[in-house]
Amino acid sequence: xxxxxxxxxxxxxxxxxxxxxxxxxxxxxxxxxxxxxxxxxxxxxxxxxxxxxxxxxxxxxxxxxxxxxxxxxxxxxxxxxxxxxxxxxxxxxxxxxxxxxxxxxxxxxxxxxxxxxxxxxxxxxxxxxxxxxxxxxxxxxxxxxxxxxxx
Numbered sequence: 001x002x003x004x005x006x007x008x009x010x011x012x013x014x015x016x017x018x019x020x021x022x023x024x025x026x027x028x029x030x031x032x033x034x035x036x037x038x039x040x041x042x043x044x045x046x047x048x049x050x051x052x053x054x055x056x057x058x059x060x061x062x063x064x065x066x067x068x069x070x071x072x073x074x075x076x077x078x079x080x081x082x083x084x085x086x087x088x089x090x091x092x093x094x095x096x097x098x099x100x101x102x103x104x105x106x107x108x109x110x111x112x113x114x115x116x117x118x119x120x121x122x123x124x125x126x127x128x129x130x131x132x133x134x135x136x137x138x139x140x141x142x143x144x145x146x147x148x149x150x151x
Contacts, residue, residue, distance in 0.1 A: 031055035
């Protein structure tokens with residue numbers, strides 16, 4: 001898919017939020033999403049030792065509070081705007097389920113590209129997931145039953 005000027009502007013919006021608001025261990029990732037009519041919604045993740053919410057899900061909720069039921073494009077940027085990152089597996093699933101035509105901006109800042117959410121490779125993981133082992137998934141798409149191994 002072609003990277004549009006509006007996609008570049010979306011990256012700039014997420015980068016600006018990341019640089020301004022992602023300055024602590026509580027907020028490390030920013031996301032920006034655009035509606036078909038051009039409205040842009042931004043958000044940051046909320047990290048906590050008990051878990052937290054990803055920036056993409058915060059954006060979806062923020063858009064929903066304004067009556068938005070459809071998003072056209074989304075991008076996620078790591079703290080202080082240092083890198084564009086793909087949504088984590090959980091966010092990919094939520095975005096696929098709610099916005100099947102969503103365009104996701106990924107890649108290095110020098111080589112950004114747009115991928116339909118349904119074609120986003122599952123191996124893309126957010127920075128928070130780097131180094132972690134993804135939970136096994138059954139053929140039904142649900143988490144697999146534990147095998148008894150501990151880690």
